[in-house]
Amino acid sequence: MNQLYPIFLKVHQLNVLLVGGGFVGTEKLSFLLKSSPKAQVTAVSKEFNAEFLELAGQAANVTLIQDAYDEKYLGGKHLVIAATNFPEINKQIHYEAKERYILVNVADTPELCDFYLGGIVTKGNLKIAISTNGKSPTTAKRLRQMLEEVLPEEIDELLENLNAYRDTLKGDFEYKVKAMNEITGMLVEKKG
Numbered sequence: 658m659n660q661l662y663p664i665f666l667k668v669h670q671l672n673v674l675l676v677g678g679g680f681v682g683t684e685k686l687s688f689l690l691k692s693s694p695k696a697q698v699t700a701v702s703k704e705f706n707a708e709f710l711e712l713a714g715q716a717a718n719v720t721l722i723q724d725a726y727d728e729k730y731l732g733g734k735h736l737v738i739a740a741t742n743f744p745e746i747n748k749q750i751h752y753e754a755k756e757r758y759i760l761v762n763v764a765d766t767p768e769l770c771d772f773y774l775g776g777i778v779t780k781g782n783l784k785i786a787i788s789t790n791g792k793s794p795t796t797a798k799r800l801r802q803m804l805e806e807v808l809p810e811e812i813d814e815l816l817e818n819l820n821a822y823r824d825t826l827k828g829d830f831e832y833k834v835k836a837m838n839e840i841t842g843m844l845v846e847k848k849g
């Protein structure tokens with residue numbers, strides 16, 4: 658059983674440290690920004706590859722620091738993602754983050770992660786996060802692609818309409834719960 662508890666982070670109001678601006682760092686930044694274009698990210702790396710620089714250059718809130726990792730960069734950070742090509746540096750980042758109670762992900766190294774990055778589907782206001790418990794990231798990717806394909810864009814209209822309806826409801830909490838459940842009931846009704 659997958660015992661991970663997913664949460665939906667407001668990364669535009671949190672400080673994320675990403676260490677390593679190579680191939681894996683670029684992939685992590687790219688998925689982070691795809692889902693959260695305004696994510697506040699400080700990227701520290703000895704070197705950045707061209708793709709990383711292009712991605713960061715187009716982003717709203719990505720700060721680049723060309724330097725070797727140092728624990729001082731953990732100051733004021735809520736989340737850390739380590740993606741250098743040196744396992745011992747990634748381990749050091751892991752331990753120094755843990756000392757400060759900062760949540761840490763060492764890319765591609767499940768045993769050094771407090772959290773995993775997931776496959777993420779966004780359709781307007783709807784967001785679905787997928788994890789395979791680290792068993793098969795490729796399956797998370799394929800499921801993400803499949804859901805992106807099959808979920809209609811109109812699903813966002815449905816959410817907006819239901820939100821507008823919700824705002825018109827007068828009455829107490831119990832009444833609102835009942836009304837919202839009634840109007841959305843057909844979404845889960847089984848065909849006879």
Ligand SMILES: C[C@@]1(CC(=O)O)C2=NC(=C\c3[nH]c(c(CCC(=O)O)c3CC(=O)O)Cc3[nH]c(c(CC(=O)O)c3CCC(=O)O)/C=C3\N/C(=C\2)[C@@H](CCC(=O)O)[C@]3(C)CC(=O)O)/[C@H]1CCC(=O)O
Pocket residue numbers: 684685688689762763764765766767770772773774775776777787788789790791792793794795797798799801
């Ligand atoms: C979902 C996604 C999100 C993201 O990265 O943002 C993600 N990996 C993605 C793709 C992907 N990663 C890898 C491949 C190559 C094929 C392969 O090796 O399987 C592909 C496929 C591809 O690229 O086509 C390599 C890989 N990844 C991990 C290991 C280590 C291991 O398994 O032990 C290795 C081997 C490294 C090596 O041997 O060098 C581990 C992790 N990867 C996770 C997330 C976490 C678990 C998520 C879950 O619970 O399912 C976890 C545990 C930690 C973490 O990194 O957070 C993203 C798809 C995004 C999308 O497309 O939507």
Ligand SMILES: NC(=O)c1ccc[n+]([C@@H]2O[C@H](COP(=O)([O-])OP(=O)(O)OC[C@H]3O[C@@H](n4cnc5c(N)ncnc54)[C@H](O)[C@@H]3O)[C@@H](O)[C@H]2O)c1
Pocket residue numbers: 676677678679680681682701702703704705706724725726739740741742743744746747763764765766
């Ligand atoms: N199974 C394995 O051994 C294996 C194989 C391949 C990749 N990986 C994983 O891939 C990741 C990195 O691979 P990549 O393909 O992105 O490598 P890469 O060489 O493309 O990028 C590594 C980046 O880290 C930076 N860097 C190196 N030392 C640093 C330091 N001390 N401080 C700051 N930045 C530093 C480099 O400048 C570079 O930008 C790691 O998470 C690693 O665990 C593991």
